[in-house]
Each structure stands twice: as structure tokens, then as C-alpha cells.
Amino acid sequence: MVEGSKSLDKTLLLLTELLTCPNEATALQLAEKCCLPRATAYRHLAALARHGLIFRDRNGSLLPGTMLLEVFDQADFSRRLGEVGRPVVSALAKAVGMVSHLGIFEQDMVTYLTKSEPEGEAVFTRESHQLEAYCSGIGKVLLAGLSSTELDKYLSEGAFPSLTKNTITDPHALAKEIGGVRKSGHSVDCGEIEDTLFCLAVPVVDPKGRTIAGLSVSARTQELLERDRPARLLDLQKASEEISRLLY
Amino acid sequence: MVEGSKSLDKTLLLLTELLTCPNEATALQLAEKCCLPRATAYRHLAALARHGLIFRDRNGSLLPGTMLLEVFDQADFSRRLGEVGRPVVSALAKAVGMVSHLGIFEQDMVTYLTKSEPEGEAVFTRESHQLEAYCSGIGKVLLAGLSSTELDKYLSEGAFPSLTKNTITDPHALAKEIGGVRKSGHSVDCGEIEDTLFCLAVPVVDPKGRTIAGLSVSARTQELLERDRPARLLDLQKASEEISRLLY
Numbered sequence: 001m002v003e004g005s006k007s008l009d010k011t012l013l014l015l016t017e018l019l020t021c022p023n024e025a026t027a028l029q030l031a032e033k034c035c036l037p038r039a040t041a042y043r044h045l046a047a048l049a050r051h052g053l054i055f056r057d058r059n060g061s062l063l064p065g066t067m068l069l070e071v072f073d074q075a076d077f078s079r080r081l082g083e084v085g086r087p088v089v090s091a092l093a094k095a096v097g098m099v100s101h102l103g104i105f106e107q108d109m110v111t112y113l114t115k116s117e118p119e120g121e122a123v124f125t126r127e128s129h130q131l132e133a134y135c136s137g138i139g140k141v142l143l144a145g146l147s148s149t150e151l152d153k154y155l156s157e158g159a160f161p162s163l164t165k166n167t168i169t170d171p172h173a174l175a176k177e178i179g180g181v182r183k184s185g186h187s188v189d190c191g192e193i194e195d196t197l198f199c200l201a202v203p204v205v206d207p208k209g210r211t212i213a214g215l216s217v218s219a220r221t222q223e224l225l226e227r228d229r230p231a232r233l234l235d236l237q238k239a240s241e242e243i244s245r246l247l248y
Numbered sequence: 249m250v251e252g253s254k255s256l257d258k259t260l261l262l263l264t265e266l267l268t269c270p271n272e273a274t275a276l277q278l279a280e281k282c283c284l285p286r287a288t289a290y291r292h293l294a295a296l297a298r299h300g301l302i303f304r305d306r307n308g309s310l311l312p313g314t315m316l317l318e319v320f321d322q323a324d325f326s327r328r329l330g331e332v333g334r335p336v337v338s339a340l341a342k343a344v345g346m347v348s349h350l351g352i353f354e355q356d357m358v359t360y361l362t363k364s365e366p367e368g369e370a371v372f373t374r375e376s377h378q379l380e381a382y383c384s385g386i387g388k389v390l391l392a393g394l395s396s397t398e399l400d401k402y403l404s405e406g407a408f409p410s411l412t413k414n415t416i417t418d419p420h421a422l423a424k425e426i427g428g429v430r431k432s433g434h435s436v437d438c439g440e441i442e443d444t445l446f447c448l449a450v451p452v453v454d455p456k457g458r459t460i461a462g463l464s465v466s467a468r469t470q471e472l473l474e475r476d477r478p479a480r481l482l483d484l485q486k487a488s489e490e491i492s493r494l495l496y
Contacts, residue, residue, distance in 0.1 A: 008259055008292070012299040019319045020456050022395065044256070051260040064319070071267045071312070072320030147270065208268050 010036060011044040018054060019068075024061035052207055052248035055080070066247045070206060078104060081213055082113035084246045085204075089215070090116040092239040096232060098217040098224075099123050102204070102243070105142040108154060109133060110214070123197065123218055131193075134160050134174055135167050137201030138214030140187035143178050145203055145211025151178060166191045186233055188225050189216075198224045202236040204243050212247075215240050258284060259292040263301060267316075272309035300455055300496035303328070314495040318454060326352060329461060330361035332494045333452075337463070338364040340487040344480060346465040346472075347371050350452070350491070353390040356402060357381060358462070371445065371466055379441075382408050382422055383415050385449030386462030388435035391426050393451055393459025399426060414439045434481055436473050437464075446472045450484045452491050460495075463488050 013034050018025060025033070031041030045062070048054040052067030069077035085102040093100040093116035102114040109130040117123070125131065133139030133154075143151060155171045162169050168177055181187040189199035201216035217224070217232055224232060261282050266273060273281070279289030293310070296302040300315030317325035333350040341348035341364035350362040357378040365371070373379065381387030381402075391399060408417045416422050429435040437447035449464035465472070465480055472480060 008256060008295045009299075011256055011259070012295060012301060016299050016301070016315055016456065019315065020454075020458065047256045047260060051257070051264050053260060053264070067264055067267065068316070068320065072316065206268075208264065210268065 007044075010034070010040065011047060014041060014044050015048055015053060018062055019064055024057075024063065026060055027062060030062065055247075067206065070212060074106075078111070078113060081243075081247065085213070085215075085243050086114045086116075088239050088242050088246070089114045092116070092215075092217065092235060093118050096217055096235055097121070098219050098232075099125075100239075101125060101138060101216045101218070102213055103131075103138040103142070103216075104213050105133065105139075105145075106130070108158070110136055110139045110142060112138075113213070124194075134158065135163055135189065135192040137187050137189040137199030137216040137218075140178060140181050140189070141201045141203045141214040142211060144181040144187065151175075163193050164191055164195050166195075168192065186236070187214075189218075190222070190225055196220050198222050200224055200229065200232050200236065202233065202240050204240045206244065207248050213243070215243070255292075258282070258288065259295060262289060262292050263296055266302060266310055267312055272305075272311065274308055275310060278310065303495075315454065318460060322354075326359070326361060329491075329495065333362045333461070333463075333491050334364075336487050336490050336494070337362045340364070340463075340465065340483060341366050344465055344483055345369070346467050346480075347373075348487075349373060349386060349464045349466070350461055351379075351386040351390070351464075352461050353381065353387075353394075354378070356406070358384055358387045358390060361461070372442075382406065383411055383437065383440040385435050385437040385447030385464040385466075388426060388429050388437070389449045389451045389462040390459060392429040392435065399423075411441050412439055412443050414443075416440065434484070435462075437466075438470070438473055444468050446470055448472055448477065448480050448484065450481065450488050452488045454492065455496050461491070463491070 014030055017030055017033055027042055027045050031038050045054060049056060053065040055063045055065050057063055066080060069080060089100045089102050097118050099121050100116045101112050103110040103112045110133050111130050112125055112127050115125055115127050133143055155175055160169045168174050186202045191198060197218060199216045199218045201214050203211040204213040204215055206212050215236055217236060262278055265278055265281055275290055275293050279286050293302060301313040303311045303313045305311055314328060317328060337348045337350050345366050347369050348364045349360050351358045351360045358381050359378050360373055360375050363373055363375050381391055403419045403423055410417050416425055434450045439446060445466060447464045447466045449462050451459040452461040452463055454460050463484055465484060
């Protein structure tokens with residue numbers, strides 16, 4: 001027990017040193033600051049990273065973990081999500097030849113963090129701009145990730161104006177749609193924003209299974225929601241897991 | 249090593265469960281959620297509390313630790329500091345029969361979080377209001393807690409208008425004064441805001457030794473800065489340590 005406590009204290013010392021460090025630090029610098037042998041420090045830091053409590057950026061600098069940003073600092077969290085997600089979204093868009101978006105839920109809207117648009121596949125969205133949640137693929141997976149209380153609030157407060165003949169405007173129908181998304185693990189936008197825009201979206205989840213973002217692909221033909229759905233869902237799920245793996 | 253890692257993972261699991269828990273949780277609830285024996289969970293939670301990573305409120309609920317608030321959420325941190333500090337400041341004021349303040353550094357000013365005013369000992373300050381840092385006791389300990397870069401910035405940007413004949417208005421004299429505070433561990437306000445107001449202040453520090461607040465007592469006579477100084481400093485230091493102990 002004493003051994004366990006000592007080991008624990010070393011880990012927590014490394015974590016609090018990192019959090020209170022005025023500048024970025026490397027694993028080696030932290031090991032030295034905490035007077036720990038390098039191998040010991042690396043082992044403890046690996047455990048902290050495994051739980052999303054520290055984050056290693058591309059230069060090897062250690063930063064507060066995504067789990068902590070998620071809880072405490074929405075601005076830093078969004079920035080990191082956008083940065084980490086960009087190459088994955090870009091690779092997905094290129095591989096399937098479709099527009100791909102990564103977005104989060106903010107003030108009852110979807111904020112687009114990252115957009116990748118292969119040549120000839122333009123849509124009207126813009127990064128950092130917001131769009132209604134009730135009529136978009138990403139919006140629906142984000143709504144499905146809310147607690148029942150939050151979703152009830154959204155559904156009771158909102159007006160859901162019709163944008164096309166397919167837009168779901170009735171709160172009860174919307175509640176049923178979101179229930180379906182929760183069960184199937186993905187959502188569709190069947191021409192609900194524009195008559196000829198079709199989207200398929202999946203959630204990006206954190207290690208606790210909470211939805212932190214939505215990832216979508218969009219096309220001008222309905223094939224995406226029919227014949228091509230299984231293959232594109234697989235692509236989306238792989239990309240979503242990749243983003244989550246890079247973040248935590 | 250495997251045993252050590254397992255133990256570590258249990259602690260970090262408890263921490264991340266607590267951070268991502270939508271409501272307040274008790275130690276028992278967390279133990280159950282993480283499927284840990286009660287005694288094991290309590291031991292791990294004690295280690296987390298020891299490092300300021302979790303905080304137990306008066307009802308036994310566990311909350312994100314003050315160390316984490318300090319880094320990530322200034323508003324929650326200030327609120328907790330004010331709440332935890334209030335009874336200590338009040339007891340100090342009562343014991344010494346003087347006005348006592350607890351304040352933090354915000355936007356180059358001192359924000360008063362807590363004030364306790366024994367009968368017949370009125371001063372003009374008000375809780376949640378701000379006052380200049382350069383001419384107050386709390387302000388000087390807060391300035392002494394800044395990094396050299398931050399202090400240089402403050403001294404080079406500020407205008408330091410004279411409020412009484414004793415106000416230190418020259419940046420070089422102020423730099424020397426702050427240097428003295430760093431060495432002695434306490435500051436004085438010798439009639440620098442009002443001709444007949446004298447203050448003695450000490451820092452409140454976190455477990456890493458960083459200054460998180462200033463604590464002062466004020467009197468209408470200069471005795472506080474002369475004959476009574478050693479005794480009042482001891483009172484202040486005890487109260488400061490008590491606040492820090494309650495916070496982390």
C-alpha cells in the first residue's frame with residue numbers, strides 16, 4: 001500500500017507540475033523537474049495520457065489533456081479538436097470524393113470546425129460558421145448526444161422552420177428522429193436544408209462514450225443514403241475513431 | 249510495475265469519472281460507479297485530494313479540485329476562494345478587532361472577494377469591487393507573486409497617481425518595494441490610499457507555492473505597522489495557511 005501510494009503521488013506530482021507549468025514542457029523536462037528517473041516518469045506520463053489527462057503535441061510538448069479541456073475550457077477544446085481533426089477530415093473527403101465536415105454543438109447550433117471540399121463538390125457551409133442543428137446530419141448526432149433534459153429543452157424552446165419540403169418541423173417527429181439516431185448510431189439529412197443535399201453523419205466520442213463532435217459526408221445524390229450507405233458509414237466510423245484516438 | 253500501473257489506472261479512472269460526472273458525486277457513489285471496493289476508492293481519492301485534484305465540499309460531495317479550477321476556470325476558482333475564505337477572514341477580523349480582506353489579482357487590479365468589518369471599524373472597500381494594486385497591502389503581495397515578466401509589464405504600463413503624500417508613484421521605487429515584499433513575505437500600506445489607513449498583508453499560496461490571493465488586516469493607527477506587527481503577522485500567516493489547507 002505504501003508502495004502504491006508513493007507511485008500514485010509521483011503520477012499526480014507530474015500531472016500538477018504539467019498543469020501549473022507556465023510554458024510547454026517535454027517529458028524529459030518534467031522528469032527532471034520532479035526529480036524522477038526518466039523511465040519512471042515516462043511510465044507515469046503514459047498512464048496520464050491513456051486517461052486523457054495529458055496530451056502530447058506534434059513537437060513532443062506535453063499539454064493539459066483533452067479530457068481536461070473538454071471539462072474546463074471549451075475554447076481550447078474546440079481549437080484542439082479542429083486542429084487534430086483537420087487531416088482526418090481531409091483524408092476522408094479525398095478518399096470518398098465528398099465534402100466532409102466536423103462540427104460541435106454550441107448555443108443550440110452546430111459550429112463547423114473543419115471542412116474539406118474535394119474539387120467540384122462545393123457546398124455553402126463555412127468553417128467557424130453556425131448552422132441549425134435540427135435539419136443537418138451533424139446536428140442530429142449532436143442532439144442525440146445530449147441528455148434527455150437537454151434534448152427536451154431544445155425541442156420545447158425551438159422553432160423549427162421549414163427549409164425544404166423534407167425539413168422535419170414538428171418537435172414530436174424530431175424527438176422520434178433523434179431516438180432513431182441514438183439506436184442506429186448515425187444520422188441522415190435527406191434534403192432537409194437544400195433539396196439536393198444529402199448527408200450521413202456519425203458521432204465522435206470521448207473515452208467515456210460522450211459525444212464530443214459530429215462528422216459527416218455530403219453528396220448531391222440520394223445514393224449516399226441508400227445503396228452507398230454501408231460503405232460510407234464504415235468510412236465515417238473509422239475516421240471518427242481515428243479523431244478520438246488522436247485526441248485522448 | 250503491473251501492480252503499480254493497475255493502481256494508477258484506478259486513481260485516474262476515479263478522477264476522470266468525477267470530472268465527467270454531470271452531477272456532484274460522493275466518494276461512495278464514485279466507488280460504485282468505478283466498481284472499486286470502498287476502502288480502495290477512499291485511499292485513491294485521498295491521494296487525489298492531497299494534490300488538489302479533487303475537492304470535498306461541506307456536504308461530502310466531491311468536486312473538481314482547486315488546483316484544476318486555478319488552472320482552467322478563474323470564475324469558479326474565485327467563487328470557491330471567496331466561500332472557503334469567508335469564515336477564516338471573519339474569524340481573523342473578530343480575533344484582532346480589525347477589518348480584514350481577502351483579494352485576488354484581476355486585470356491589473358485587486359478584486360476583493362471577502363471583507364469582514366468588526367463593529368466601529370468601517371473602511372470604504374466593498375466586496376467584488378476593485379482597487380488599485382500599487383498602493384494597497386493586498387495589491388503589493390499580489391504584485392510580488394507575479395513573474396518578473398508580468399511585473400515588468402505592470403510597472404512599465406501603469407500610471408501610479410498619488411492618493412496621499414505617502415503613495416509610491418515612481419515605478420523604480422515601486423519595483424524596490426515589491427522586491428522587499430518578496431524577501432520579507434509580507435507587505436504594508438502605510439497611509440498610501442488614505443492618510444489614516446494602515447494595512448499589513450500576506451500572500452495565500454497554493455501547494456506549489458504560487459500566490460493565489462492576498463490577505464490583509466487594516467487599522468487606523470500606525471501601531472499595526474510598528475509595535476503590533478509581529479503578532480498581527482503571525483495571525484495573518486495562520487489564517488493564510490488555514491485558507492490554503494481548506495482549498496487543496
